[in-house]
Amino acid sequence: MDQCYKNPMSTDMAYLQYEFSSGITSTPWFSEWTVNSMREAINQHDAGFFYASSMAATHTWRLAPVLGALYQRIGPPLGIERAVHGAKRWNGKGLSEVVRSETEDIFSQNQAFHIGFLGSLFARIAMMGFAVIQHPWCPSEDGSLLIPKLTTWPAAATTWDSCKRRYIAHTLDGPVDIVDGDGHWTVIAPWGDESEPSHLMGAIRAIGMVAIKGGMAERDEAEYSAIHGLSKPIGYMPPNVTAKGDDGEGVAAARDFAAAVKGLLRPRSGGTFPHESKVELLEAKGQSHGIFEQIAKRVGSYVAMALVGQDATLGKGSGSSVYASPMFAGVKFSLTRAETRAAGVALSRGVARPYAALNYGAPELAARLEWLLPDLEADARTRAYGKRLALFLTNCSAARAAGFEVDQEEADDMAQRHGVVAPNLRKDLPPAPPSQVVPPPPAAPAPDA
Numbered sequence: 300m301d302q303c304y305k306n307p308m309s310t311d312m313a314y315l316q317y318e319f320s321s322g323i324t325s326t327p328w329f330s331e332w333t334v335n336s337m338r339e340a341i342n343q344h345d346a347g348f349f350y351a352s353s354m355a356a357t358h359t360w361r362l363a364p365v366l367g368a369l370y371q372r373i374g375p376p377l378g379i380e381r382a383v384h385g386a387k388r389w390n391g392k393g394l395s396e397v398v399r400s401e402t403e404d405i406f407s408q409n410q411a412f413h414i415g416f417l418g419s420l421f422a423r424i425a426m427m428g429f430a431v432i433q434h435p436w437c438p439s440e441d442g443s444l445l446i447p448k449l450t451t452w453p454a455a456a457t458t459w460d461s462c463k464r465r466y467i468a469h470t471l472d473g474p475v476d477i478v479d480g481d482g483h484w485t486v487i488a489p490w491g492d493e494s495e496p497s498h499l500m501g502a503i504r505a506i507g508m509v510a511i512k513g514g515m516a517e518r519d520e521a522e523y524s525a526i527h528g529l530s531k532p533i534g535y536m537p538p539n540v541t542a543k544g545d546d547g548e549g550v551a552a553a554r555d556f557a558a559a560v561k562g563l564l565r566p567r568s569g570g571t572f573p574h575e576s577k578v579e580l581l582e583a584k585g586q587s588h589g590i591f592e593q594i595a596k597r598v599g600s601y602v603a604m605a606l607v608g609q610d611a612t613l614g615k616g617s618g619s620s621v622y623a624s625p626m627f628a629g630v631k632f633s634l635t636r637a638e639t640r641a642a643g644v645a646l647s648r649g650v651a652r653p654y655a656a657l658n659y660g661a662p663e664l665a666a667r668l669e670w671l672l673p674d675l676e677a678d679a680r681t682r683a684y685g686k687r688l689a690l691f692l693t694n695c696s697a698a699r700a701a702g703f704e705v706d707q708e709e710a711d712d713m714a715q716r717h718g719v720v721a722p723n724l725r726k727d728l729p730p731a732p733p734s735q736v737v738p739p740p741p742a743a744p745a746p747d748a
Contacts (some may be wrong), residue, residue: 321452321453356503435447509601511596534556
Protein backbone atom coordinates (compact mmCIF):
# COMPACT_ATOMS: atom_id res chain seq x y z
CA MET A 300 0.00 0.00 0.00
CA ASP A 301 1.07 3.58 -0.59
CA GLN A 302 2.69 5.35 2.31
CA CYS A 303 0.31 8.30 1.91
CA TYR A 304 -2.53 6.20 3.29
CA LYS A 305 -2.58 6.66 7.04
CA ASN A 306 -4.16 3.28 7.84
CA PRO A 307 -2.54 0.56 5.71
CA MET A 308 -4.66 -2.37 4.66
CA SER A 309 -4.52 -5.46 6.85
CA THR A 310 -2.93 -8.62 5.45
CA ASP A 311 -4.62 -10.92 7.97
CA MET A 312 -7.07 -12.87 5.81
CA ALA A 313 -8.72 -14.45 8.86
CA TYR A 314 -9.53 -10.94 10.11
CA LEU A 315 -10.62 -9.65 6.71
CA GLN A 316 -13.02 -12.58 6.17
CA TYR A 317 -14.41 -12.70 9.70
CA GLU A 318 -17.84 -11.13 10.34
CA PHE A 319 -18.19 -9.57 13.77
CA SER A 320 -21.54 -9.52 15.57
CA SER A 321 -22.71 -7.08 18.21
CA GLY A 322 -25.81 -8.85 19.48
CA ILE A 323 -27.68 -5.52 19.30
CA THR A 324 -30.66 -5.02 17.03
CA SER A 325 -30.90 -2.03 14.75
CA THR A 326 -33.76 -0.60 16.87
CA PRO A 327 -32.84 -1.33 20.50
CA TRP A 328 -35.65 -1.20 23.03
CA PHE A 329 -35.78 1.31 25.83
CA SER A 330 -38.35 2.46 28.36
CA GLU A 331 -40.27 5.72 28.22
CA TRP A 332 -38.13 8.78 27.61
CA THR A 333 -38.11 11.77 29.95
CA VAL A 334 -36.39 15.12 29.88
CA ASN A 335 -33.65 13.88 32.18
CA SER A 336 -33.06 10.61 30.32
CA MET A 337 -32.87 12.41 26.96
CA ARG A 338 -30.46 14.98 28.37
CA GLU A 339 -28.29 12.21 29.79
CA ALA A 340 -28.29 10.38 26.44
CA ILE A 341 -27.05 13.53 24.69
CA ASN A 342 -24.36 14.06 27.31
CA GLN A 343 -23.17 10.49 26.82
CA HIS A 344 -23.18 11.02 23.06
CA ASP A 345 -20.87 14.01 23.48
CA ALA A 346 -18.57 11.87 25.61
CA GLY A 347 -18.39 9.19 22.90
CA PHE A 348 -20.91 6.62 24.19
CA PHE A 349 -23.65 6.09 21.62
CA TYR A 350 -25.85 3.34 23.07
CA ALA A 351 -28.44 5.66 24.61
CA SER A 352 -28.25 8.33 21.91
CA SER A 353 -28.76 5.70 19.20
CA MET A 354 -31.95 4.57 20.91
CA ALA A 355 -32.94 8.21 21.42
CA ALA A 356 -32.53 8.85 17.69
CA THR A 357 -34.86 5.96 16.92
CA HIS A 358 -37.35 7.24 19.52
CA THR A 359 -37.50 10.71 17.93
CA TRP A 360 -38.77 9.17 14.70
CA ARG A 361 -42.14 8.78 16.43
CA LEU A 362 -42.60 12.52 16.08
CA ALA A 363 -44.00 13.37 12.65
CA PRO A 364 -41.80 16.45 11.99
CA VAL A 365 -38.66 14.43 12.74
CA LEU A 366 -39.64 11.49 10.56
CA GLY A 367 -40.72 13.75 7.71
CA ALA A 368 -37.55 15.83 7.83
CA LEU A 369 -35.40 12.70 7.99
CA TYR A 370 -37.15 11.28 4.91
CA GLN A 371 -36.41 14.56 3.16
CA ARG A 372 -32.76 14.61 4.31
CA ILE A 373 -31.89 11.14 3.02
CA GLY A 374 -33.89 11.50 -0.19
CA PRO A 375 -31.22 13.22 -2.35
CA PRO A 376 -28.38 10.73 -1.63
CA LEU A 377 -30.74 7.85 -2.48
CA GLY A 378 -32.02 9.47 -5.65
CA ILE A 379 -28.89 11.00 -7.17
CA GLU A 380 -27.30 8.84 -9.85
CA ARG A 381 -23.93 7.32 -9.04
CA ALA A 382 -20.95 6.50 -11.25
CA VAL A 383 -17.85 4.34 -10.84
CA HIS A 384 -14.75 5.76 -12.53
CA GLY A 385 -11.81 3.61 -13.50
CA ALA A 386 -8.20 4.21 -12.55
CA LYS A 387 -5.98 6.24 -14.88
CA ARG A 388 -3.52 3.37 -15.14
CA TRP A 389 -3.21 2.20 -18.76
CA ASN A 390 -5.63 4.99 -19.74
CA GLY A 391 -8.46 3.17 -18.06
CA LYS A 392 -8.25 0.24 -20.47
CA GLY A 393 -7.48 -3.43 -20.10
CA LEU A 394 -7.24 -4.54 -16.48
CA SER A 395 -8.23 -1.08 -15.25
CA GLU A 396 -11.56 -1.41 -17.02
CA VAL A 397 -12.04 -4.94 -15.68
CA VAL A 398 -11.55 -3.73 -12.11
CA ARG A 399 -13.86 -0.78 -12.74
CA SER A 400 -16.60 -2.99 -14.14
CA GLU A 401 -16.39 -5.44 -11.24
CA THR A 402 -16.40 -2.61 -8.70
CA GLU A 403 -19.43 -1.15 -10.41
CA ASP A 404 -21.24 -4.44 -9.80
CA ILE A 405 -20.42 -4.17 -6.07
CA PHE A 406 -21.88 -0.67 -5.91
CA SER A 407 -24.97 -1.54 -7.96
CA GLN A 408 -28.52 -1.94 -6.75
CA ASN A 409 -28.65 -5.71 -7.25
CA GLN A 410 -25.81 -6.34 -4.81
CA ALA A 411 -25.35 -5.50 -1.12
CA PHE A 412 -25.39 -1.82 -2.05
CA HIS A 413 -29.19 -1.76 -2.15
CA ILE A 414 -31.59 1.07 -1.31
CA GLY A 415 -32.22 -0.21 2.22
CA PHE A 416 -28.52 -0.25 2.97
CA LEU A 417 -28.11 3.30 1.68
CA GLY A 418 -31.16 4.52 3.62
CA SER A 419 -29.79 3.12 6.87
CA LEU A 420 -26.35 4.52 6.09
CA PHE A 421 -27.41 8.10 5.43
CA ALA A 422 -29.99 8.11 8.24
CA ARG A 423 -27.18 7.31 10.68
CA ILE A 424 -24.94 9.96 9.18
CA ALA A 425 -27.72 12.52 9.66
CA MET A 426 -28.81 11.55 13.17
CA MET A 427 -25.53 10.35 14.70
CA GLY A 428 -23.03 12.37 12.66
CA PHE A 429 -21.15 9.29 11.44
CA ALA A 430 -21.67 5.78 10.12
CA VAL A 431 -19.55 2.62 10.25
CA ILE A 432 -19.62 -0.11 7.59
CA GLN A 433 -18.33 -3.64 8.12
CA HIS A 434 -17.46 -5.56 4.96
CA PRO A 435 -16.03 -9.04 5.49
CA TRP A 436 -14.73 -10.60 2.27
CA CYS A 437 -16.41 -13.72 0.94
CA PRO A 438 -15.40 -15.88 -2.05
CA SER A 439 -17.49 -15.51 -5.19
CA GLU A 440 -19.55 -18.43 -6.49
CA ASP A 441 -16.71 -19.70 -8.66
CA GLY A 442 -14.11 -18.93 -5.99
CA SER A 443 -12.07 -16.69 -8.29
CA LEU A 444 -12.71 -13.40 -6.49
CA LEU A 445 -13.25 -12.03 -2.99
CA ILE A 446 -16.45 -9.98 -2.74
CA PRO A 447 -17.23 -7.63 0.18
CA LYS A 448 -20.42 -8.14 2.19
CA LEU A 449 -21.52 -4.61 3.06
CA THR A 450 -23.42 -4.13 6.33
CA THR A 451 -23.87 -1.12 8.59
CA TRP A 452 -22.45 -1.54 12.07
CA PRO A 453 -24.91 -0.38 14.80
CA ALA A 454 -23.99 2.88 16.45
CA ALA A 455 -25.36 1.47 19.70
CA ALA A 456 -22.41 -0.95 19.73
CA THR A 457 -19.84 1.78 19.05
CA THR A 458 -17.89 4.16 21.25
CA TRP A 459 -15.30 6.86 20.61
CA ASP A 460 -11.88 6.39 22.19
CA SER A 461 -10.48 9.87 22.74
CA CYS A 462 -7.01 8.48 23.45
CA LYS A 463 -6.74 6.36 20.31
CA ARG A 464 -8.73 8.97 18.35
CA ARG A 465 -10.85 6.32 16.68
CA TYR A 466 -14.14 4.49 17.05
CA ILE A 467 -14.34 1.15 18.87
CA ALA A 468 -16.73 -1.68 17.91
CA HIS A 469 -18.06 -3.66 20.85
CA THR A 470 -18.52 -7.16 19.47
CA LEU A 471 -19.40 -10.53 20.98
CA ASP A 472 -15.65 -11.25 20.68
CA GLY A 473 -14.74 -8.15 22.68
CA PRO A 474 -13.82 -4.58 21.72
CA VAL A 475 -12.28 -4.15 18.28
CA ASP A 476 -10.60 -1.03 16.92
CA ILE A 477 -12.40 0.35 13.88
CA VAL A 478 -9.47 1.14 11.62
CA ASP A 479 -10.84 3.04 8.65
CA GLY A 480 -9.42 1.72 5.38
CA ASP A 481 -7.88 -1.48 6.77
CA GLY A 482 -10.04 -3.58 4.44
CA HIS A 483 -12.58 -4.65 7.07
CA TRP A 484 -14.03 -1.31 8.24
CA THR A 485 -15.08 1.91 6.55
CA VAL A 486 -15.98 5.04 8.51
CA ILE A 487 -18.02 7.82 6.92
CA ALA A 488 -17.52 10.96 8.99
CA PRO A 489 -18.32 14.07 6.91
CA TRP A 490 -18.07 16.62 9.71
CA GLY A 491 -14.91 15.89 11.65
CA ASP A 492 -11.46 14.48 12.03
CA GLU A 493 -9.34 13.23 14.88
CA SER A 494 -9.38 16.58 16.68
CA GLU A 495 -13.12 17.21 16.30
CA PRO A 496 -14.94 13.89 15.82
CA SER A 497 -17.89 13.89 13.44
CA HIS A 498 -20.41 12.61 16.00
CA LEU A 499 -20.45 16.08 17.56
CA MET A 500 -22.41 17.17 14.47
CA GLY A 501 -25.11 14.53 14.85
CA ALA A 502 -28.64 15.94 14.62
CA ILE A 503 -29.73 13.99 17.71
CA ARG A 504 -27.79 16.51 19.82
CA ALA A 505 -30.02 19.31 18.51
CA ILE A 506 -33.43 17.64 18.20
CA GLY A 507 -33.41 15.24 21.15
CA MET A 508 -34.86 17.73 23.64
CA VAL A 509 -37.03 19.28 20.92
CA ALA A 510 -38.62 15.88 20.25
CA ILE A 511 -39.32 15.43 23.96
CA LYS A 512 -41.00 18.82 24.02
CA GLY A 513 -43.09 17.94 20.97
CA GLY A 514 -44.12 14.59 22.46
CA MET A 515 -45.16 16.20 25.72
CA ALA A 516 -47.12 18.86 23.87
CA GLU A 517 -49.01 16.17 21.94
CA ARG A 518 -49.80 14.35 25.19
CA ASP A 519 -50.96 17.52 26.92
CA GLU A 520 -53.05 18.56 23.92
CA ALA A 521 -54.80 15.19 23.94
CA GLU A 522 -55.56 15.55 27.66
CA TYR A 523 -56.75 19.12 27.10
CA SER A 524 -59.04 17.92 24.33
CA ALA A 525 -60.44 15.18 26.56
CA ILE A 526 -61.13 17.65 29.37
CA HIS A 527 -62.27 20.74 27.44
CA GLY A 528 -63.29 19.31 24.10
CA LEU A 529 -66.96 18.74 25.07
CA SER A 530 -69.34 21.16 26.72
CA LYS A 531 -70.28 20.25 30.27
CA PRO A 532 -73.86 20.37 31.48
CA ILE A 533 -74.40 22.24 34.74
CA GLY A 534 -77.69 21.72 36.59
CA TYR A 535 -79.36 24.18 38.96
CA MET A 536 -81.80 22.48 41.34
CA PRO A 537 -85.20 24.02 42.15
CA PRO A 538 -85.48 26.38 45.11
CA ASN A 539 -85.62 24.81 48.56
CA VAL A 540 -84.30 21.47 47.23
CA THR A 541 -81.01 20.27 48.66
CA ALA A 542 -79.00 17.10 48.32
CA LYS A 543 -78.22 17.08 52.03
CA GLY A 544 -80.47 16.61 55.01
CA ASP A 545 -82.71 14.07 56.62
CA ASP A 546 -85.30 14.10 53.86
CA GLY A 547 -84.78 10.79 52.12
CA GLU A 548 -86.99 11.69 49.17
CA GLY A 549 -85.17 14.98 48.67
CA VAL A 550 -81.79 13.33 48.63
CA ALA A 551 -83.00 10.68 46.16
CA ALA A 552 -84.53 13.37 43.93
CA ALA A 553 -81.29 15.31 43.96
CA ARG A 554 -79.37 12.16 43.06
CA ASP A 555 -81.73 11.43 40.16
CA PHE A 556 -81.43 15.02 38.97
CA ALA A 557 -77.61 14.81 38.95
CA ALA A 558 -77.73 11.53 37.02
CA ALA A 559 -80.07 13.07 34.44
CA VAL A 560 -77.76 16.06 33.96
CA LYS A 561 -74.71 13.80 33.49
CA GLY A 562 -76.69 11.72 31.01
CA LEU A 563 -76.95 14.69 28.69
CA LEU A 564 -73.41 13.87 27.53
CA ARG A 565 -74.67 10.77 25.76
CA PRO A 566 -75.81 10.98 22.10
CA ARG A 567 -79.56 11.53 21.61
CA SER A 568 -80.03 11.87 25.36
CA GLY A 569 -82.72 13.70 27.30
CA GLY A 570 -84.44 13.64 30.64
CA THR A 571 -87.23 14.86 32.90
CA PHE A 572 -86.27 17.64 35.27
CA PRO A 573 -88.09 19.15 38.25
CA HIS A 574 -90.08 22.35 37.87
CA GLU A 575 -87.98 25.55 38.12
CA SER A 576 -84.71 23.62 37.65
CA LYS A 577 -82.27 24.85 35.02
CA VAL A 578 -79.54 23.24 32.91
CA GLU A 579 -76.73 25.14 31.17
CA LEU A 580 -73.78 24.05 29.00
CA LEU A 581 -70.41 25.19 30.31
CA GLU A 582 -67.91 25.66 27.45
CA ALA A 583 -64.18 26.36 27.53
CA LYS A 584 -63.70 30.08 26.91
CA GLY A 585 -59.95 30.42 27.38
CA GLN A 586 -57.39 30.57 24.59
CA SER A 587 -54.86 28.31 26.30
CA HIS A 588 -55.19 25.74 23.50
CA GLY A 589 -53.33 28.14 21.21
CA ILE A 590 -50.07 27.37 22.95
CA PHE A 591 -50.08 23.88 21.46
CA GLU A 592 -50.10 25.33 17.95
CA GLN A 593 -47.19 27.60 18.86
CA ILE A 594 -45.19 24.67 20.24
CA ALA A 595 -45.91 22.59 17.12
CA LYS A 596 -44.66 25.37 14.83
CA ARG A 597 -41.53 25.90 16.90
CA VAL A 598 -40.76 22.17 17.05
CA GLY A 599 -41.23 21.79 13.30
CA SER A 600 -39.00 24.80 12.65
CA TYR A 601 -36.18 23.56 14.90
CA VAL A 602 -36.31 20.05 13.46
CA ALA A 603 -36.15 21.40 9.91
CA MET A 604 -33.15 23.56 10.80
CA ALA A 605 -31.29 20.56 12.22
CA LEU A 606 -32.13 17.97 9.56
CA VAL A 607 -32.67 19.77 6.26
CA GLY A 608 -30.54 22.81 7.08
CA GLN A 609 -33.16 25.51 6.69
CA ASP A 610 -36.76 26.15 7.65
CA ALA A 611 -39.43 28.16 5.88
CA THR A 612 -38.82 31.30 7.95
CA LEU A 613 -35.33 31.63 6.46
CA GLY A 614 -36.44 31.16 2.87
CA LYS A 615 -36.29 33.76 0.13
CA GLY A 616 -39.15 36.19 0.02
CA SER A 617 -39.99 35.84 3.69
CA GLY A 618 -38.62 39.25 4.57
CA SER A 619 -35.69 37.76 6.45
CA SER A 620 -32.24 39.20 5.99
CA VAL A 621 -30.64 35.80 6.57
CA TYR A 622 -28.89 34.36 3.51
CA ALA A 623 -30.90 31.55 1.93
CA SER A 624 -28.40 28.94 0.79
CA PRO A 625 -29.10 26.83 -2.33
CA MET A 626 -31.56 24.00 -1.74
CA PHE A 627 -31.85 20.71 -3.58
CA ALA A 628 -34.95 18.50 -3.18
CA GLY A 629 -35.84 20.45 -0.04
CA VAL A 630 -32.42 19.98 1.60
CA LYS A 631 -29.59 22.47 1.93
CA PHE A 632 -27.32 21.53 -0.95
CA SER A 633 -24.17 21.85 1.13
CA LEU A 634 -25.40 19.00 3.37
CA THR A 635 -26.06 16.68 0.43
CA ARG A 636 -22.76 17.60 -1.19
CA ALA A 637 -20.74 17.00 1.97
CA GLU A 638 -22.37 13.68 2.82
CA THR A 639 -22.28 12.18 -0.66
CA ARG A 640 -18.69 13.24 -1.28
CA ALA A 641 -17.62 11.88 2.09
CA ALA A 642 -19.40 8.60 1.35
CA GLY A 643 -17.83 8.36 -2.12
CA VAL A 644 -14.31 8.98 -0.82
CA ALA A 645 -14.72 6.62 2.14
CA LEU A 646 -16.15 3.75 0.08
CA SER A 647 -13.51 4.22 -2.61
CA ARG A 648 -10.80 4.06 0.03
CA GLY A 649 -12.36 1.39 2.24
CA VAL A 650 -13.95 -0.97 -0.32
CA ALA A 651 -12.78 -0.30 -3.89
CA ARG A 652 -9.09 -0.05 -3.02
CA PRO A 653 -8.96 -3.29 -0.95
CA TYR A 654 -10.89 -5.03 -3.74
CA ALA A 655 -8.16 -4.19 -6.26
CA ALA A 656 -5.44 -5.13 -3.77
CA LEU A 657 -6.95 -8.47 -2.68
CA ASN A 658 -7.99 -9.70 -6.11
CA TYR A 659 -5.31 -8.25 -8.39
CA GLY A 660 -2.48 -7.27 -6.06
CA ALA A 661 -2.59 -3.74 -7.48
CA PRO A 662 -4.34 -1.13 -5.27
CA GLU A 663 -3.45 1.53 -7.83
CA LEU A 664 -6.07 -0.03 -10.14
CA ALA A 665 -8.84 0.82 -7.66
CA ALA A 666 -11.96 2.43 -9.10
CA ARG A 667 -13.61 5.51 -7.62
CA LEU A 668 -17.26 5.91 -6.56
CA GLU A 669 -18.93 9.27 -7.08
CA TRP A 670 -22.42 10.69 -6.62
CA LEU A 671 -23.20 12.77 -9.72
CA LEU A 672 -24.34 15.96 -8.05
CA PRO A 673 -26.31 18.46 -10.14
CA ASP A 674 -24.91 21.90 -10.91
CA LEU A 675 -27.45 24.17 -9.24
CA GLU A 676 -25.77 27.36 -10.45
CA ALA A 677 -25.43 26.44 -14.13
CA ASP A 678 -28.44 28.51 -15.25
CA ALA A 679 -27.30 31.51 -13.21
CA ARG A 680 -23.83 31.33 -14.73
CA THR A 681 -25.31 31.10 -18.23
CA ARG A 682 -27.44 34.19 -17.66
CA ALA A 683 -24.52 36.10 -16.20
CA TYR A 684 -22.29 35.14 -19.15
CA GLY A 685 -24.97 36.28 -21.60
CA LYS A 686 -25.14 39.68 -19.90
CA ARG A 687 -21.36 40.09 -20.00
CA LEU A 688 -21.22 39.04 -23.66
CA ALA A 689 -23.98 41.51 -24.58
CA LEU A 690 -22.12 44.30 -22.78
CA PHE A 691 -18.89 43.36 -24.58
CA LEU A 692 -20.58 43.53 -28.00
CA THR A 693 -22.25 46.82 -27.11
CA ASN A 694 -18.93 48.36 -26.10
CA CYS A 695 -17.23 47.08 -29.27
CA SER A 696 -19.96 48.60 -31.41
CA ALA A 697 -19.76 51.87 -29.49
CA ALA A 698 -15.97 52.00 -29.99
CA ARG A 699 -16.29 51.45 -33.75
CA ALA A 700 -19.10 53.98 -33.98
CA ALA A 701 -16.86 56.53 -32.29
CA GLY A 702 -14.27 56.00 -35.01
CA PHE A 703 -11.84 53.74 -33.16
CA GLU A 704 -10.19 50.87 -34.99
CA VAL A 705 -11.01 47.59 -33.23
CA ASP A 706 -8.70 44.81 -34.37
CA GLN A 707 -8.38 41.25 -33.03
CA GLU A 708 -5.83 42.25 -30.40
CA GLU A 709 -8.05 45.02 -29.08
CA ALA A 710 -11.11 42.69 -29.14
CA ASP A 711 -9.21 40.05 -27.17
CA ASP A 712 -8.22 42.59 -24.55
CA MET A 713 -11.78 43.89 -24.20
CA ALA A 714 -13.15 40.36 -23.96
CA GLN A 715 -10.73 39.51 -21.18
CA ARG A 716 -11.83 42.57 -19.21
CA HIS A 717 -15.49 41.55 -19.70
CA GLY A 718 -14.84 37.95 -18.68
CA VAL A 719 -15.94 36.43 -22.00
CA VAL A 720 -14.29 34.56 -24.87
CA ALA A 721 -13.40 36.91 -27.71
CA PRO A 722 -14.90 36.00 -31.08
CA ASN A 723 -12.70 35.94 -34.19
CA LEU A 724 -13.14 39.12 -36.23
CA ARG A 725 -14.06 38.69 -39.88
CA LYS A 726 -11.23 39.13 -42.34
CA ASP A 727 -13.42 41.27 -44.62
CA LEU A 728 -14.70 43.43 -41.77
CA PRO A 729 -15.45 46.91 -43.20
CA PRO A 730 -13.45 49.77 -41.79
CA ALA A 731 -14.78 51.66 -38.87
CA PRO A 732 -17.18 54.46 -39.86
CA PRO A 733 -15.97 58.02 -39.55
CA SER A 734 -16.38 59.53 -36.15
CA GLN A 735 -19.77 61.05 -35.51
CA VAL A 736 -18.33 63.48 -33.00
CA VAL A 737 -19.18 67.06 -34.04
CA PRO A 738 -16.10 69.34 -33.75
CA PRO A 739 -16.59 72.40 -31.56
CA PRO A 740 -17.21 75.72 -33.34
CA PRO A 741 -14.18 78.01 -33.82
CA ALA A 742 -13.58 80.53 -31.12
CA ALA A 743 -14.83 84.07 -31.81
CA PRO A 744 -12.09 86.63 -32.49
CA ALA A 745 -11.18 88.76 -29.55
CA PRO A 746 -12.59 92.30 -29.69
CA ASP A 747 -10.24 95.13 -30.51
CA ALA A 748 -8.81 96.76 -27.49
